[in-house]
Amino acid sequence: MKIVFDKISSTPKHFELHYDSVLFRGTLKKSSHHRVTLESNLAGEKTMVCDRCGKNYSISLDIPLVLTLSDTLLNEKDDLDSIEFLDGEIDLVYIVESELNALEGEYHYCEVCQNSSEPLEIEF
Numbered sequence: 214m215k216i217v218f219d220k221i222s223s224t225p226k227h228f229e230l231h232y233d234s235v236l237f238r239g240t241l242k243k244s245s246h247h248r249v250t251l252e253s254n255l256a257g258e259k260t261m262v263c264d265r266c267g268k269n270y271s272i273s274l275d276i277p278l279v280l281t282l283s284d285t286l287l288n289e290k291d292d293l294d295s296i297e298f299l300d301g302e303i304d305l306v307y308i309v310e311s312e313l314n315a316l317e318g319e320y321h322y323c324e325v326c327q328n329s330s331e332p333l334e335i336e337f
């Protein structure tokens with residue numbers, strides 16, 4: 214789902230996107246000529262793979278997400294939570310995918326492993 218950068222005005226525009234079992238919704242609002250503020254929330258379920266035992270488990274998500282989007286190159290003064298869309302189109306699928314990938318990149322243990330203090334021995 215792509216939204217043309219120039220079509221966003223200073224009146225917040227609501228969006229809603231279903232991605233797998235995640236609902237990504239919020240508003241887009243122009244904050245300056247080349248900046249759009251995204252205020253949103255990711256809610257739903259996501260399957261994760263435990264970093265300790267390798268089992269699949271599912272987590273429920275309820276993540277607030279505020280980002281600055283730009284259609285020009287960002288400079289160092291811009292905060293870290295910003296994304297460039299140089300082709301002038303805001304790709305909401307890209308945003309939700311990046312967020313979910315970031316979640317997967319963090320260490321995470323399933324419930325069993327979180328509650329276990331014993332070291333795990335894997336035999337090959």
Ligand SMILES: [Zn+2]
Binds near residue numbers: 268322323326
């Ligand atoms: Zn585990």
